Amino acid sequence: GLGILLLQLAIDIWWKPLQIKKHFEAQGIHGPPYELLYGNAPDIVRMANQESSKPLPLSGHNIVPRVLPAFHQWVKKYGHDYVFWFGTKPRLFVPHPELVKEILSSKFGHFEKIPYKQAGPKGLAGLEGEKWAQHRRILNPAFHMEVLKGMIPSIAESGANMFREWSKLISSGANEFDVLKEFSVLTSDIISRTAFGSSYAEGNHIFDLQAQQLLFIFERFRNVYIPGSRYHVLALF
Structure with a gap:
């Protein structure tokens, strides 16, 4: 017992x-x-x-x-x-990049990914074994070199829009701005244009919600949860 x-x-x-x-x-x-x-x-x-x-x-x-x-x-x-x-x-x-590449591309299944069942549905990064191989085969055509070449105009347009916005900020007298946020918007805009045919401005609310979800997920991963620990008396002080 x-x-x-x-x-x-x-x-x-x-x-x-x-x-x-x-x-x-x-x-x-x-x-x-x-x-x-x-x-x-x-x-x-x-x-x-x-x-x-x-x-x-x-x-x-x-x-x-x-x-x-x-x-x-x-x-x-x-x-x-x-x-x-x-x-x-x-x-x-x-x-070591080459060793990391070998580990991540191995089909032997020795590399166990961090479980996050409670964090939401699994994408390719969270799958293992045959399911990972199946989803990888489905996604491979989308990242073929010729397909990626066709995305260049959309990517260039997103970059040009970002520089135009920066020029407006500088013209208005802004001495500094958050580059991290700007590149986050750029990434979201490129994904919107190439994958969904829209833009970040049209779906920024969704991207903001996803960013909040990521923060919650990262916060969950950084804490080692022990059942009942939230009721520990030390948590009161």
């Missing part, structure tokens, strides 16, 4: 992670130490908050230490290949 349940819990949150850690270390792959239940998620959040509290340097284009401070520090400490922990699940950091 209770003893078996506690034993299984100890195996899942302590023994299995330690065995996985030893397995990687035997192959020369190290990483930050595993912390019970939460893994390295608190460290990732803490370092991100520390960096975001500092002013952004005006010179230089090396933004990795700013946007991914934990991964930047771990690369310097453990090398380019290392293992970190998100909850009780290990994550292998792979920076």
